Amino acid sequence: MTTEDTINIRTATDDDWDAVALLDAHAFGEHQNSEDLAETQILTSSEHVVMAWDGSTPVGVAMHFPMSVTVPGGEQVDASGVSWVSVAPTHRRRGILRRMFTEQHRKLDAAGAPLSLLTASEATIYRRFGYGPATEEHAIVLDRRFAQFHKSVPPVTGVRLIESTEASTLLPEIYHRWQCKTAGAQPKPPIRWQRFFADRENRRHGLTELFFIAHADGYVAYRRSPTESKVVVQEFIAVTDQAYAEMWQVLAGIDLVDTIEVSQAPDEALPFLLTNNRLPKITGLHDALWCRIMDVKAALEARTYGVDAQFVLEVEDPFLDAGGTFDVTISAGAATVTRTEAAPDAKVGLDVLSSMYFGTHRATRFAAASRLWTRDPEALHTVDIAFATDRASVMGWAF
Numbered sequence: 001m002t003t004e005d006t007i008n009i010r011t012a013t014d015d016d017w018d019a020v021a022l023l024d025a026h027a028f029g030e031h032q033n034s035e036d037l038a039e040t041q042i043l044t045s046s047e048h049v050v051m052a053w054d055g056s057t058p059v060g061v062a063m064h065f066p067m068s069v070t071v072p073g074g075e076q077v078d079a080s081g082v083s084w085v086s087v088a089p090t091h092r093r094r095g096i097l098r099r100m101f102t103e104q105h106r107k108l109d110a111a112g113a114p115l116s117l118l119t120a121s122e123a124t125i126y127r128r129f130g131y132g133p134a135t136e137e138h139a140i141v142l143d144r145r146f147a148q149f150h151k152s153v154p155p156v157t158g159v160r161l162i163e164s165t166e167a168s169t170l171l172p173e174i175y176h177r178w179q180c181k182t183a184g185a186q187p188k189p190p191i192r193w194q195r196f197f198a199d200r201e202n203r204r205h206g207l208t209e210l211f212f213i214a215h216a217d218g219y220v221a222y223r224r225s226p227t228e229s230k231v232v233v234q235e236f237i238a239v240t241d242q243a244y245a246e247m248w249q250v251l252a253g254i255d256l257v258d259t260i261e262v263s264q265a266p267d268e269a270l271p272f273l274l275t276n277n278r279l280p281k282i283t284g285l286h287d288a289l290w291c292r293i294m295d296v297k298a299a300l301e302a303r304t305y306g307v308d309a310q311f312v313l314e315v316e317d318p319f320l321d322a323g324g325t326f327d328v329t330i331s332a333g334a335a336t337v338t339r340t341e342a343a344p345d346a347k348v349g350l351d352v353l354s355s356m357y358f359g360t361h362r363a364t365r366f367a368a369a370s371r372l373w374t375r376d377p378e379a380l381h382t383v384d385i386a387f388a389t390d391r392a393s394v395m396g397w398a399f
């Protein structure tokens with residue numbers, strides 16, 4: 001008997017949560033307290049948890065949170081947020097993740113959500129399963145002591161300092177307006193708001209309690225460091241450019257600290273609000289949301305496009321066979337997608353198509369990297385401008 005033969009993959013029961021917590025603690029180096037675990041159980045249910053057992057020993061887990069996400073154009077599309085994926089270090093690289101993912105994605109496929117999402121601990125794991133990075137963020141450090149705003153930037157008229165209690169009544173509605181217009185953003189479930197405002201010590205990572213500033217169209221939640229002269233932004237949500245510009249001026253006005261640390265989409269306006277566009281230092285670039293298109297037709301028809309176009313797209317999906325050859329006809333921004341026998345204008349792996357889907361990553365870039373084939377440069381241009389979006393997509397909340 002091979003080692004693999006002793007492994008049993010099955011759906012979890014309500015009695016398995018201690019085993020799930022044990023696996024998670026060893027995988028991510030953090031013991032879940034009872035509040036954290038209870039919150040996760042509200043976001044999902046045992047039937048959405050796949051586990052691997054070696055006899056009576058738990059050796060692997062993968063779960064998903066049912067959610068939705070805004071796609072380019074504003075439609076809310078059902079999605080499965082895959083999370084808490086781990087295999088015990090006693091059993092790694094024996095194919096257990098692959099077996100759990102096969103079972104989990106068979107169930108996700110049957111449930112019918114057109115998109116599956118995750119955030120990846122390592123960039124090398126998930127492409128083979130059809131996932132590609134869909135949003136990215138710059139880590140930025142702004143030395144606020146030298147920040148001068150351009151004279152055309154509107155002055156601060158509508159930002160207030162608020163307490164946590166008021167924040168808990170204002171922020172969810174502002175977030176909702178932002179989420180509806182932001183591709184890549186998911187609705188934030190009530191239990192996540194509860195966790196956010198509970199602001200438990202184990203979530204502060206050595207920083208202070210949360211501080212809040214609010215505008216009618218935006219808010220910032222931040223912490224201060226007790227040991228370093230810095231503000232660390234936890235959430236910066238701006239529904240309008242005006243709110244964005246005003247809140248940055250208020251952050252830059254926090255005297256007695258040197259720097260502001262923030263993570264934001266690469267196309268945000270901050271450098272050009274300032275007279276010195278070099279002042280915000282980009283200290284990192286990381287992917288945030290990863291996407292796997294589960295249903296090519298449903299997903300492509302759910303988003304809008306920048307141009308009218310017609311092309312034949314061959315999609316390869318070695319993991320689940322969700323690919324095929326599709327005619328994509330775009331009229332007035334909407335796509336009609338049908339299976340076809342016609343010769344393709346473009347060939348692409350599902351992971352790459354999933355990366356292009358939210359608009360942040362362009363077809364031209366993947367073509368340059370030999371990850372996208374097109375019949376000729378004209379076909380590349382057509383596919384490129386069809387999938388491009390005006391603004392970078394942004395993940396709403398990490399899961």
Ligand SMILES: CC(=O)SCCNC(=O)CCNC(=O)[C@H](O)C(C)(C)COP(=O)(O)OP(=O)(O)OC[C@H]1O[C@@H](n2cnc3c(N)ncnc32)[C@H](O)[C@@H]1OP(=O)(O)O
Nearest residue numbers: 027083084085086087092093094095096097098118121124
């Ligand atoms: C969505 C999330 O939850 S992200 C968090 C993921 N979890 C972690 O990072 C926790 C720590 N790591 C682990 O628990 C494990 O190493 C896992 C879950 C990443 C991998 O589990 P394993 O059972 O060892 O993976 P398995 O043997 O099934 O490998 C499946 C495939 O992925 C590849 N793979 C697995 N882990 C990695 C890795 N860290 N880097 C690169 N490739 C990897 C394998 O080579 C294999 O490739 P193949 O099937 O194409 O030949």
